[in-house]
Each structure stands twice: as structure tokens, then as C-alpha cells.
Amino acid sequence: MTTRSASPATKVFREPAVEPRARAPRRRRRTLPLRRLLAPYVFVLPFVLVFLAFSVYPLFFTLRLSFTDWHGSGAAHWIGFDNYRYLLTSSGFWSSLGNSGVLWLLIVPAQIVLAVLVAVLLNAIKRLRGFYRVAFVVPFVTPLVAVAQIWIVLFDQDNGAVNAMLGAVGLPPVGWLVTSGWAKPTLALLFLWKTTGFVVLIVLSGLQQIDRGLYEAASLDGAGRIRQLRTITVPLLRRSLMFSLVLQTLAVFQMFAEPYVVTKGGPYTSTTTAGLYLYNHITRADLGTGAANSFLLVIVVMAVSLLFVRLLRAED
Amino acid sequence: MTTLGVRQRKPRPLLGSHAFLLVLTVALLAPVVWAILSSFKPAGEIIRNPLGFDPATFTLANFRGMFQDVPIGSGFLNTGIVLVAKGAITMFCAPLAAYAFAKYRFAGRNLIFGAVLLTLMLPTIVLVIPLLLEMKELGWVNTYQALILPGSVDAFAIFWMRQVIAAVPDELLDAARVDGCGEFGIFWRVVVPAIRPGLAGLGVLTIMNIYNDFVWPVVAASSSRMATLQVVLSTLAQNISGNRVGADYATVTGELLAAASIALVPLLILFIVLQKHFINGILAGSVKG
Numbered sequence: 043m044t045t046r047s048a049s050p051a052t053k054v055f056r057e058p059a060v061e062p063r064a065r066a067p068r069r070r071r072r073t074l075p076l077r078r079l080l081a082p083y084v085f086v087l088p089f090v091l092v093f094l095a096f097s098v099y100p101l102f103f104t105l106r107l108s109f110t111d112w113h114g115s116g117a118a119h120w121i122g123f124d125n126y127r128y129l130l131t132s133s134g135f136w137s138s139l140g141n142s143g144v145l146w147l148l149i150v151p152a153q154i155v156l157a158v159l160v161a162v163l164l165n166a167i168k169r170l171r172g173f174y175r176v177a178f179v180v181p182f183v184t185p186l187v188a189v190a191q192i193w194i195v196l197f198d199q200d201n202g203a204v205n206a207m208l209g210a211v212g213l214p215p216v217g218w219l220v221t222s223g224w225a226k227p228t229l230a231l232l233f234l235w236k237t238t239g240f241v242v243l244i245v246l247s248g249l250q251q252i253d254r255g256l257y258e259a260a261s262l263d264g265a266g267r268i269r270q271l272r273t274i275t276v277p278l279l280r281r282s283l284m285f286s287l288v289l290q291t292l293a294v295f296q297m298f299a300e301p302y303v304v305t306k307g308g309p310y311t312s313t314t315t316a317g318l319y320l321y322n323h324i325t326r327a328d329l330g331t332g333a334a335n336s337f338l339l340v341i342v343v344m345a346v347s348l349l350f351v352r353l354l355r356a357e358d
Numbered sequence: 359m360t361t362l363g364v365r366q367r368k369p370r371p372l373l374g375s376h377a378f379l380l381v382l383t384v385a386l387l388a389p390v391v392w393a394i395l396s397s398f399k400p401a402g403e404i405i406r407n408p409l410g411f412d413p414a415t416f417t418l419a420n421f422r423g424m425f426q427d428v429p430i431g432s433g434f435l436n437t438g439i440v441l442v443a444k445g446a447i448t449m450f451c452a453p454l455a456a457y458a459f460a461k462y463r464f465a466g467r468n469l470i471f472g473a474v475l476l477t478l479m480l481p482t483i484v485l486v487i488p489l490l491l492e493m494k495e496l497g498w499v500n501t502y503q504a505l506i507l508p509g510s511v512d513a514f515a516i517f518w519m520r521q522v523i524a525a526v527p528d529e530l531l532d533a534a535r536v537d538g539c540g541e542f543g544i545f546w547r548v549v550v551p552a553i554r555p556g557l558a559g560l561g562v563l564t565i566m567n568i569y570n571d572f573v574w575p576v577v578a579a580s581s582s583r584m585a586t587l588q589v590v591l592s593t594l595a596q597n598i599s600g601n602r603v604g605a606d607y608a609t610v611t612g613e614l615l616a617a618a619s620i621a622l623v624p625l626l627i628l629f630i631v632l633q634k635h636f637i638n639g640i641l642a643g644s645v646k647g
Contacts, residue, residue: 192392299573339484
């Protein structure tokens with residue numbers, strides 16, 4: 043972008059820059075050698091090329107497509123905002139967003155609380171710490187598709203291990219994946235199982251930056267553990283917590299592979315997430331509507347993450 | 359640990375902590391252990407008695423059947439090829455770009471970094487349609503290029519490495535510059551050695567992401583010849599959740615668990631061998647307060 047339009051060598055830079063008024067003659071740092079001016083552009087070039095070719099171009103293409111009725115072949119007709127109007131008044135679109143919202147509620151608050159609790163405990167113990175850390179990250183490194191398949195088998199209503207365990211303690215079997223009421227919590231459990239370990243690591247790294255003297259001072263002043271957690275740990279962790287919050291919110295609203303493999307969006311449409319609803323347009327070759335849906339989803343995801351980023355900034 | 363030092367006289371909260379962590383650990387490891395053990399049981403047993411395991415009935419039948427039914431060997435091969443090529447691009451280009459963002463001031467820096475953040479926020483699924491059409495135009499559908507190039511300079515890797523490289527002291531770079539080191543030389547000989555723990559973490563994360571990638575491969579490499587491991591796996595799951603008619607449920611379940619286990623194992627081994635680097639890398643490259 044800028045690499046092309048402006049010749050970098052003629053640009054005036056802010057920091058170790060050419061200052062015309064500074065009279066001191068020929069100090070070494072006054073003008074930067076051309077190579078040093080060009081270097082950063084060369085270094086970011088691979089990213090910029092990939093970005094232009096595989097993000098910007100497709101995005102513009104999607105934008106154009108979203109105003110047509112194209113079905114993948116033949117002529118495309120310009121239909122203005124019809125796709126958007128259709129989506130915004132269809133119950134399917136809103137229920138897919140609603141499903142993602144409910145999943146967010148089931149997952150993210152519980153996950154953050156759990157991650158803080160685990161990280162604080164891990165930080166307070168010495169023995170077995172390494173073992174726990176590994177155990178918590180194991181789910182994170184397992185392939186999602188493999189986990190999703192294991193979930194199908196574990197939570198099967200008639201033959202699954204989970205219902206077998208319930209049966210062993212005298213409880214009736216649950217239709218985990220085949221009733222609309224249970225399908226979402228079962229998917230949420232899969233997501234929690236898979237990603238909480240990573241959030242624990244983020245929180246743990248935040249904890250390690252807290253000055254330990256603070257706790258000593260607090261306990262000398264007679265503050266108990268809970269009090270220390272509330273007045274020192276949580277406020278100082280805010281950065282890590284917000285980072286986790288944004289990251290996990292993005293992940294939940296992009297959730298696709300889990301319902302695609304485990305439930306195919308059912309029963310009925312109870313687990314058709316925003317991402318899966320969008321994908322369904324593609325499988326029906328309803329590309330114009332799919333493109334419009336893409337843009338609406340981008341707007342929703344960006345709005346949500348910008349909101350969180352705003353909150354993060356406001357704290358500083 | 360400080361809390362430990364202060365309250366050493368009261369070991370009871372620690373006991374509670376261990377109990378809590380142990381219960382969680384069991385819950386986290388159980389599905390994986392269960393799947394691996396069950397994949398060695400006769401298919402009928404997995405369904406009849408999901409909780410028991412009798413070593414006398416140990417069998418490889420599920421694995422044999424799975425190898426016959428799905429092209430898991432070529433799945434591994436395709437994933438391997440993509441892993442090497444895409445991984446090399448990310449591991450070289452992302453830290454290099456991150457170095458530019460962290461240590462140079464240049465016109466357009468914020469704009470280009472904005473592009474990194476934008477890429478980070480875009481759901482993959484959103485770009486799937488137009489990317490697929492782009493691949494069609496290029497004649498790249500069902501090719502390795504299609505699997506390797508899109509997303510090859512990973513935005514999260516740039517974002518993360520920028521934090522890591524920002525912590526490298528400027529004096530180190532200036533000293534190298536005075537010694538006559540070129541700009542790339544500084545990156546290669548000063549920055550890279552200084553951020554080795556972070557790079558090791560990034561390496562594990564990159565391998566994991568590429569190995570586990572699913573959304574794009576399932577669209578771009580739909581032919582069974584090009585299918586990556588995860589795509590091959592998902593076709594098995596479709597047999598079970600979609601059309602149970604025709605396939606014997608127990609057999610499919612057995613093969614499913616065999617396939618899942620075989621896909622789990624390489625990453626588990628890699629992670630256990632490199633876990634120190636991975637965990638320390640993430641801890642080192644975290645968000646600064």
C-alpha cells in the first residue's frame with residue numbers, strides 16, 4: 043500500500059528523523075541510510091501480499107456478490123439490498139445469532155472464572171505444578187475434529203459412556219445431542235473442555251507479572267486470601283482478563299467446526315451457530331445471500347470485539 | 359508462592375487446591391484416555407460396555423477397518439506437506455514482520471498493523487466463498503497451493519511475536535548496527551537468538567494450528583486425493599451422524615475412535631516432548647500490563 047504510493051526515502055520520519063532546522067552538521071544519526079528506511083517495508087511485504095491476495099480481494103468480491111442473486115453459475119443480477127433485507131427479516135439469521143449468543147453465555151463467563159481460579163491455585167502450589175500445567179493444555183493441542191468425534195461417541199444417548207456413568211449411580215439417561223435443550227450445553231462443554239487450558243496459561247502469565255511484595259504487604263495488614271484475590275489479583279489481572287475475553291468472544295462467534303461435526307446444527311436448528319448458518323448458504327449454492335450474511339457477521343463480530351477493546355482502553 | 363510462604367502453618371487450603379485440581383485434571387484427561395483405550399476394544403464391546411476395559415479382548419480390528427475404509431495414509435501425507443510448507447512460511451515471515459512493527463518507525467506502520475488486527479478479527483468462514491471462487495479462477499482447487507498460501511503469514515503469530523520482540527532491548531540492536539550488521543543481519547543474528555523461547559512456543563502453536571485446521575481444507579480440498587487428515591476424519595464422523603443406514607453403528611464407532619486416536623497421538627507426543635518450550639513461550643509472550 044504505502045510501500046507503493048510514497049517513496050519511503052523522501053518521507054520525513056518522526057523519531058530518528060531528518061530535522062531541517064537542527065543545524066548540527068553531519069552527525070551520524072541525522073539521516074538514516076536508505077537500506078534502513080526500506081528494511082521495514084521489505085520485512086512486512088510477505089504479510090501485505092498475502093493480505094491483499096487472500097483477504098482484501100475476497101472481501102471486495104464478497105461485497106459485490108452480496109448485492110446479487112448469483113448461485114455459482116450463469117449470470118448474476120444486481121438486486122440491491124434484497125439479500126440484506128431478506129436476512130434481517132428472516133428468523134433463521136436471528137436464531138443463528140441467538141444460538142451463538144446463548145453459547146457465549148454458557149461458555150465465556152464460566153470459562154474466565156474457572157481460569158482465574160485454576161491459575162491462582164496453580165500459582166500458589168509448588169508440587170505437581172508442572173504436571174497440572176501439562177494436563178490442562180492437553181485438550182488444547184488435541185485436534186478438534188478428533189475431539190468432536192469422541193464427543194459423539196461419549197454422549198450418545200443409548201450407548202455413550204456418560205449415560206453409562208449416570209446409569210451406574212441410578213440416574214436416567216440424558217439425550218445429550220438429540221434434544222434441543224441439551225445440545226447447546228453439550229457443545230459448550232466441548233468448547234470449555236478444549237480451550238480453558240489456554241485461557242489458564244494467559245491468566246497465569248498475567249499473574250506472574252504481579253509484584254509479590256503486594257501480597258506480603260496485604261497479609262501483614264491482615265487481609266485474608268479472598269480479600270487479596272479481590273483487591274490485588276483481579277484488578278491487576280484486568281489486562282489479561284480482557285485479552286482472554288476478546289479472544290474467546292471471537293472464537294465463540296466464529297464457532298463452526300464443533301456443530302458441523304457433532305450435531306450438524308440440530309436437533310432442529312438449536313445448534314446452528316452463526317458460522318454454520320452462513321456455511322449452509324454455501325452448500326445450497328445461495329452465494330449472494332451467503333455473501334450478505336458474511337458481511338453482517340463481520341459487522342457483528344467487529345462490533346462486539348471493538349466494544350471489548352473500548353472497555354479495555356477505558357480502563358487505562 | 360508468596361501466599362504459601364506466609365501461610366505455611368496452614369496446609370489445609372493446599373490440600374483443597376490439590377483435590378480441586380486433581381478432579382479437573384481427571385475430567386480433562388478422561389475423554390482422551392477413554393478414546394485411546396476404547397479404540398483397542400472390539401467394536402461391539404465399546405457400545406455394550408463403554409466403561410469397562412478387558413485387556414484379554416485387546417484387538418487392532420478397528421484400526422484395520424479404518425485403514426481400509428478411509429484414505430488416512432494420504433491424509434497424513436497431505437497434512438505433512440502442508441505443515442512443512444505453510445509452517446516454514448509462517449515461522450520465517452511472521453517474526454520478520456513482527457520485528458518491523460516492533461522496532462522500526464515507518465510511514466504506514468499503523469495502517470499495515472491495522473490490517474493485521476483486521477485479519478485477526480475476520481472469521482475464516484466469512485472468506486470461504488470468495489476464496490473458493492478465487493481458487494477456481496486460479497485453477498487451484500484441490501491443489502497444495504490452495505491449502506498452503508491463504509493465511510500462510512499468520513496474523514496471530516505477528517501479533518504475538520510483536521509483543522515478544524518489543525521486549526528485546528534497543529541497545530542490543532544498536533550495538534549490532536555499530537558493529538556493521540545489516541538490517542536483516544540484526545534480525546537473524548540478534549533478534550532471533552534473543553526470542554528463542556517465544557519462537558519455540560510459536561513453533562508448537564503453528565504446527566498445532568495447521569495440523570488441526572479444518573474449515574478451509576474441507577472446502578478447498580474436497581477431493582479424497584487432496585483431503586488432509588482432519589478432512590478424512592470428518593468424513594468418518596459424517597458416516598455416523600448422517601446416514602447410519604448401511605453402516606453398522608458399532609463398527610463405525612470403533613473406526614471413529616481408532617481414527618481419532620491415531621490423529622491425537624502425533625500431537626500429544628510432540629506436545630509432551632516440547633511442553634516446556636510451549637508453555638514458557640506462551641508465558642513469555644503474554645500481554646504486557
